[in-house]
Amino acid sequence: MTAHPGAAPMSPPEARYEWLLTVVEVFAIGPRMRRLVFTGEHLDELDYQPGQALVLRMPLPEGGTGRRDYTIRSFDRVRARLVIDFVLHGSAPAANWARDAGPGDTVLAQGPRGRTILAGQADWHLFCGDETGLPAIRHMLETMPAGTTAFVWAEVDGPEDEVPFDSAAALTVEWVQRNGARPGPSRLLLDRLAGFSLPPGRGQAYLIGETSNVRAQRHHLVARGMERGQIASEGYWRPGRIGGHDHVDD
């Protein structure tokens, strides 16, 4: 190839950021969780890390769309199939859309984005989350190799909401049940965390779910000596908040 002195250097092509997703299959994952399997043009170009999410443009009752973050639960590049698990938490735009969606329905997605991804170097990994965090926790666990160690604390309403975890890691799982109490601010996961003896070595924690719970769990782990950099923490929802997310960094 001939060099052209003074010519601007070629910039790499921009990664695609918008995807029109079409529902191809739906499944019940439990009484309060619905799985939607999507396909879409150009999905073979999607590059993401397990734990990351897409922003879905959800139809709003007043017209237009609102932004709602949803984790990529799994992705099959060869078959162009992307899976998202939706919590059916009540009557709200994304929950309603997911409850009613069927094959052929479409949604515009943007991303991937998100800071909740596996840290490479850690002697053990601690995952703590409610239902909204389960898709990320399940996907990250699937990618952990043999020889790694993971502890999972997961909050759901009842035993019928529990889901299997598939991982090559040495796994300890504890379910925490609300037993009919409203999801939201509570000490349920915090109390379990308080009873957990931090293993020796350098750990990495991933705290995702309702914002005030995530913040309390983070403060608890910092008080016990974990460095802030060892704790990835994100508020995935909070009572009264419409869409969005809360970085929990304090």
Ligand SMILES: Cc1cc2nc3c(=O)[nH]c(=O)nc-3n(C[C@H](O)[C@H](O)[C@H](O)COP(=O)(O)OP(=O)(O)OC[C@H]3O[C@@H](n4cnc5c(N)ncnc54)[C@H](O)[C@@H]3O)c2cc1C
């Ligand atoms: C990075 C990221 C990844 C996420 N991944 C997932 C995912 O894979 N699956 C998933 O189901 N959710 C996920 N969430 C959470 C989801 O984006 C929120 O629950 C979102 O608010 C749902 O939108 P909505 O239109 O149903 O409700 P909104 O219109 O946003 O909220 C309406 C009302 O419902 C309440 N509300 C919202 N979510 C819940 C809930 N889970 N339980 C109880 N009340 C709630 C709000 O506080 C508000 O009062 C993720 C969030 C983030 C930031």
